Amino acid sequence: MPSPTPADAAGFPAMLARMIGLIDTKLTPQQREKLAAAMPSIQWEFPDVDTKLCLAAARDALRVAEPSANPQFVVRMARSTLEDAAFGRRSLGAAFLAGRIHVRGMNPLRLREFIMLVDPLLESYREAHLESANQPSAAVP
Amino acid sequence: MNPQTNHPRLFRDGDADPSLLRGKTIAILGYGLLGQPLAQNLRDAIGSGPNPARVIVGSDDEPSSARARTDGFEVLSLVDAAARANVALMLLPDEVQPDFMPAIGAHLRPGSALVFASGYALAYGLVTPPAGIDVLLFAPRMGGEAIRQRTVDGRGYMAYLGVEHDATGKARDIVLALAAAGGCLKFGALEMTVKQEVVLDLFVEQAFGPWMGAALLSAFHVGTEAGLPPLGLLMELYLSGEMSETFAQMARDGFLPSTLTHGFAASFGGMTRALAIDREQMADQMRTILGEIDSGAFAEALQDEYKNGYPCRPFLDKVVGDDDIISRTEREFRAM
Numbered sequence: 001m002p003s004p005t006p007a008d009a010a011g012f013p014a015m016l017a018r019m020i021g022l023i024d025t026k027l028t029p030q031q032r033e034k035l036a037a038a039m040p041s042i043q044w045e046f047p048d049v050d051t052k053l054c055l056a057a058a059r060d061a062l063r064v065a066e067p068s069a070n071p072q073f074v075v076r077m078a079r080s081t082l083e084d085a086a087f088g089r090r091s092l093g094a095a096f097l098a099g100r101i102h103v104r105g106m107n108p109l110r111l112r113e114f115i116m117l118v119d120p121l122l123e124s125y126r127e128a129h130l131e132s133a134n135q136p137s138a139a140v141p
Numbered sequence: 142m143n144p145q146t147n148h149p150r151l152f153r154d155g156d157a158d159p160s161l162l163r164g165k166t167i168a169i170l171g172y173g174l175l176g177q178p179l180a181q182n183l184r185d186a187i188g189s190g191p192n193p194a195r196v197i198v199g200s201d202d203e204p205s206s207a208r209a210r211t212d213g214f215e216v217l218s219l220v221d222a223a224a225r226a227n228v229a230l231m232l233l234p235d236e237v238q239p240d241f242m243p244a245i246g247a248h249l250r251p252g253s254a255l256v257f258a259s260g261y262a263l264a265y266g267l268v269t270p271p272a273g274i275d276v277l278l279f280a281p282r283m284g285g286e287a288i289r290q291r292t293v294d295g296r297g298y299m300a301y302l303g304v305e306h307d308a309t310g311k312a313r314d315i316v317l318a319l320a321a322a323g324g325c326l327k328f329g330a331l332e333m334t335v336k337q338e339v340v341l342d343l344f345v346e347q348a349f350g351p352w353m354g355a356a357l358l359s360a361f362h363v364g365t366e367a368g369l370p371p372l373g374l375l376m377e378l379y380l381s382g383e384m385s386e387t388f389a390q391m392a393r394d395g396f397l398p399s400t401l402t403h404g405f406a407a408s409f410g411g412m413t414r415a416l417a418i419d420r421e422q423m424a425d426q427m428r429t430i431l432g433e434i435d436s437g438a439f440a441e442a443l444q445d446e447y448k449n450g451y452p453c454r455p456f457l458d459k460v461v462g463d464d465d466i467i468s469r470t471e472r473e474f475r476a477m
Contacts, residue, residue, distance in 0.1 A: 018239075091459055091460075093456060093459045093460035094460070094464075094465050096460060096463050097358065097460055098362060098465060098466070099358060099359065099362040109433060109438060109439060109441075109442040110442075111453050111456075112442075112446060112449070112452050112453055113443070115452060115453055115454070115456045118456065123235075
């Protein structure tokens, strides 16, 4: 799937925040509850664009939280890796195999809860990206 | 246990009498990776000649049943095969055994033997075989294809065996006979409990295997990033077969002696770099893994995965099934 005009770097954190809001609408209450129990906070780091964002999962909602200096669970990748996965150019699995995604602190026995998040996350990022690109004020390089 | 060495007891062909199984019906419950070679080995060993054993297959899975019929076996449902068996080999996948065990157990005859090829379901209390039958462990340490090939070659293969419940007073003789007829005792079988078997198996799969795989992937990606040819890297790592020869040499000549046979440059470089690896971090992770296996936390996660319809499977399959550079390079090499 071709990606639309990429949003500018300054808009990236806002797009991620919007993505988290959209993910929240895609999870069932049971899924949210499981995620909150298994991994109450996931820190997403994009070092190439100097962006960190913490997804805080509670039973009632997913929220954006302040990044932690000492996060328990971190997923680190380049922005392009997320966009390639969201727009179908390269799967997250292939990116992981190629060493483009670094995961630290995840309990492997709770992989199911993390996987449950993957499709809603990619879909939500895609939607947030399209919304951003369609906004008249969005800066287009 | 061997009192002289403190090692588990090692059994070989001379310790067993496979003729004990002649005239018996042996049911292979599940015709998959292990079921197929074991059924064929048993049929070859004791399925002909005087008073032959009857090797039948129990399967509720149509593709497996069709494969077994093509291989010339009589195929029954799992419970019907169990009902006919003097010796039944439980070869269903670990995590599904609890669902089938009540029905299979109800059909086993008193005095028969139920043999597990993995200690998982028994060790974690996920199945309860009926009283009045022998409960045995015969766990080959080899993939199915190798089991068959090494038996045909006359080399045999390693297995663990043990007796969990001896209802007949002949349980050990039966499992030894099975191991001999199944082709393993030409190499040897170590005596283990089901808990020892499953912890050993899962620990090495989960603690050692991933480090080895991660080291391989990292070496490949660091090398390709630096401009080394992908095919050359894969050759060095495994594709040439040198690495598997190295492992074979470790088994033959010993782990440490084998490190000295690759020339001084290899020994000097390898040993000095090994000193710089943070083994304590590695060991800590391995201790965590071992703790989760021993406590049953891993088994709980696996059962949860099964009960929920394998939700992780598509993700894991996709990781393997993607058109990544390693798979592409392998394909291109095979086409050369």
